[in-house]
Amino acid sequence: MRPELELISEWIRPGARVLDLGCGDGALLAYLREHRQVSGYGLEIDSTNMLQCIQAGVNVIHADLEAGLADFGESSFDYVIMTQTLQAVRQTEALLDEMLRVGRQGIVTFPNFGFWRCRVQIALQGLMPVVKTLPYQWYNTPNIHLFTLYDFEQLCRRKHIDILQRMVLDHAHRPRLGPKLWPNLLGEIALYRLGRA
Amino acid sequence: MPHTFPPDSVGLVTPQTAHFHEPLALDCGRSLANYEMVYEIYGTLNSDRSNAVLICHALSGDHHVAGYHDEDDPGKPGWWDNCIGPGKPIDTREFFVVCCNNLGGCKGSTGPTAINPENLKPYGPDFPIVTVKDWVRSQARLADQLGIAQWAAVVGGSLGGMQAMQWAIAFPDRVRHSLVIAAAPRLSAQNIAFNEVARQAILSDPDFHHGHYYEFGVVPRRGLMLARMLGHITYLSDEGMRAKFGRELREGKMNFNFNFDTEFQVESYLRHQGHAFVDRFDANTYLLITKTLDYFDPAADFDEDLSAAFHRTQAHFLVIAFTSDWRFAPARSREIVRALVRAGREVSYAEIPSEYGHDAFLMPIPLYHETLRGYLARVAREVNNRAA
Incomplete structure (x- = not known):
């Protein structure tokens, strides 16, 4: 987790206002508060996670992302962040729109389904892929939308979302040469910084 | 000891x-x-x-x-x-x-x-x-x-x-x-409405005496009890009441009596809450605090x-x-x-x-x-x- 926090925090302006969608135990917000002096909130639906945020002194708001972000005003945050969550929500498109309505910029991370191991498992074994970044079986996975880097970038183009920055990493969030050269084939995790003019 | x-x-x-x-x-x-x-x-x-x-x-x-x-x-x-x-x-x-x-x-x-x-x-x-x-x-x-x-x-x-x-x-x-x-x-209009019914229950009790009941050596028991019973309904949920009381009968059967004694457990619960409250609370305070709520x-x-x-x-x-x-x-x-x-x-x-x-x-x-x-x-x- 640590390297991902560091990479994201490099994209965050100090003192910014941040909304973290599906904030988990609040580790990212706690990290950003300490290293980037950000203020803001995490949204979380899981009670155990919510409790951990509260214990850690991270502002957490119990909320269902599927219901949208109607409680939040337009451009009321500098960044709206969604780490490893986009693939697990039903309203993917609507949530991307909401993200860029509420935030001036969006930061998204997700597992790349185009990673070569995924391709090999489905092509040669004929089985749904199980890899480090997608460790679940098809019948118990929370990840209901699987997509590749190219899929995501196509959607961004169609929705007139600007990709301001991209980083493609291995499963341990290391920026290696392979993913840099062949991102959609060798990249396991993608980080995007998004905006909309 | x-x-x-x-x-x-x-x-x-x-x-x-x-x-x-x-x-x-x-x-x-x-x-x-x-x-x-x-x-x-x-x-x-x-x-x-x-x-x-x-x-x-x-x-x-x-x-x-x-x-x-x-x-x-x-x-x-x-x-x-x-x-x-x-x-x-x-x-x-x-x-x-x-x-x-x-x-x-x-x-x-x-x-x-x-x-x-x-x-x-x-x-x-x-x-x-x-x-x-x-x-x-x-x-x-x-x-x-x-x-x-x-x-x-x-x-x-x-x-x-x-x-x-x-x-x-x-x-x-x-x-x-x-x-x-x-x-x-x-408060919502519904909240205020419930408060108003509670107040009317107290105000319409013949023992209320425009709030000067202390001088008459009585308390508006029935009114305060009704107010509390109504309050209690709003404190519980439908599912909670169902779980706690269901349609349990106190004597195991319906009596079809026209005397309206408590038959269902929920009735007996509410009456008990109402009775107990009258002994420990003042009707004027109840009226006053419902207004405090309404005004907030x-x-x-x-x-x-x-x-x-x-x-x-x-x-x-x-x-x-x-x-x-x-x-x-x-x-x-x-x-x-x-x-x-x-x-x-x-x-x-x-x-x-x-x-x-x-x-x-x-x-x-x-x-x-x-x-x-x-x-x-x-x-x-x-x-x-x-x-x-």
Whole structure:
């Protein structure tokens, strides 16, 4: 987790206002508060996670992302962040729109389904892929939308979302040469910084 | 033989009385020249007086929030004893806990049952209507007397949560954390409607005597009982009532009698609650506090903009709601959270699954108590860091 926090925090302006969608135990917000002096909130639906945020002194708001972000005003945050969550929500498109309505910029991370191991498992074994970044079986996975880097970038183009920055990493969030050269084939995790003019 | 109290109880407690001789100007335009406030304290105030927590009570609550009054006949402990004590979520090993009976109450603080110095008779209906703002001002004076410049936290459920909110608005620099539980930013028309039926029940009791029933040696029992029964329906949820009472019959069969004795368990529960309440509560206080609820509306002073009301607050907020609470539903708590977010304030919001309805805020629901415990552990850490 640590390297991902560091990479994201490099994209965050100090003192910014941040909304973290599906904030988990609040580790990212706690990290950003300490290293980037950000203020803001995490949204979380899981009670155990919510409790951990509260214990850690991270502002957490119990909320269902599927219901949208109607409680939040337009451009009321500098960044709206969604780490490893986009693939697990039903309203993917609507949530991307909401993200860029509420935030001036969006930061998204997700597992790349185009990673070569995924391709090999489905092509040669004929089985749904199980890899480090997608460790679940098809019948118990929370990840209901699987997509590749190219899929995501196509959607961004169609929705007139600007990709301001991209980083493609291995499963341990290391920026290696392979993913840099062949991102959609060798990249396991993608980080995007998004905006909309 | 003296009773031994559980180790996580604050044990035997004695209410104290604070006397005030400076007139207190009230929102209604009148003022109280002299008044008393009864309160209880648990735990120890630390040397820099930074660990004080104020508990605000709701409609029928009072200053006796934890522990026992009688060593020989302990009976029931204070109304929130499951949450306050050594090792409990509001940990008296960390905090100095204060709870007072609000003005207008009937448990020792100056209210309708007190003697009016002008005619040496009980105030009765002549007692001025007090608002949440008045209460908070009076609590601030109590804090002054106790030497508490700033609360580590102000905590309250229901009407108590409204006071916790008002504290942060009225005295931004005197509250570090405001815990607003099962509350609402103001009453809905439906809430006011229920209050009005409760009031009419009391007002139409022949023993009410326009509020001067003390002089007639009677109390409007039937009216107050009805008001409490109605209140109790709004404190429980449909599913909770079904789980607790179902359609259980007391005698196992329907009697088809036209005498309307209690047949269903829920009837007997409500009658019991109503009866018990009449013996411990004053009808004028009940009337007064329902008006206090109706009048609460912090946004009204800020052009109906609740987030503007929160703009000057400095406290960190914890807002808690319960899923089956339909009196002050989670949507009402989310209104508070939304306004706080718009005002850029620090806030966390927890929605606790429960079938207890509005009453849930008094129940030891594990997730609820863990949430309070987790939050207050952090408040205690801050207190200890300041002291260090």
